Amino acid sequence: MGYLSVSYFPWLEWGRRIRGVGLTMTKRTRRVDTTLLIAFAQFVIIVLLLSGVSAEYQSNGYMQEWIAQNAWPVGYLLNGYLASTLVGVAIGGGFLLLQRWRSTRAFGKE
Numbered sequence: 001m002g003y004l005s006v007s008y009f010p011w012l013e014w015g016r017r018i019r020g021v022g023l024t025m026t027k028r029t030r031r032v033d034t035t036l037l038i039a040f041a042q043f044v045i046i047v048l049l050l051s052g053v054s055a056e057y058q059s060n061g062y063m064q065e066w067i068a069q070n071a072w073p074v075g076y077l078l079n080g081y082l083a084s085t086l087v088g089v090a091i092g093g094g095f096l097l098l099q100r101w102r103s104t105r106a107f108g109k110e
Contacts, residue, residue, distance in 0.1 A: 033104065040090075040097055047086045054083040 057063050057078040067075045 033101070036097065040093055043093070044090050047083070047090050051083040051087060054078045054080055 057067065057075070058080060064075065067078070
């Protein structure tokens with residue numbers, strides 16, 4: 001008859017697969033979280049730069065004239081609405097990332 005192998009007991013193999021998938025998902029989740037954090041940091045830096053340029057545009061009459069003559073659609077983007085909207089999106093995204101980080105951290109403790 002021969003020796004019993006692991007394939008004879010399929011439930012043992014399933015236990016190994018489930019544990020292996022769990023570890024793979026954890027590493028993938030950490031990689032995704034790191035990527036999201038880097039992308040969010042880049043977004044925040046871009047929003048800060050845009051806010052600075054927008055504030056300069058609103059306070060500098062010469063810049064407003066030049067943009068009105070040479071690049072009038074940019075004037076609409078720099079009038080303050082886009083920058084304030086993106087700041088709000090960045091704040092909301094920060095709260096969502098914090099919530100996700102706290103939930104994955106709590107999940108890891110269980």
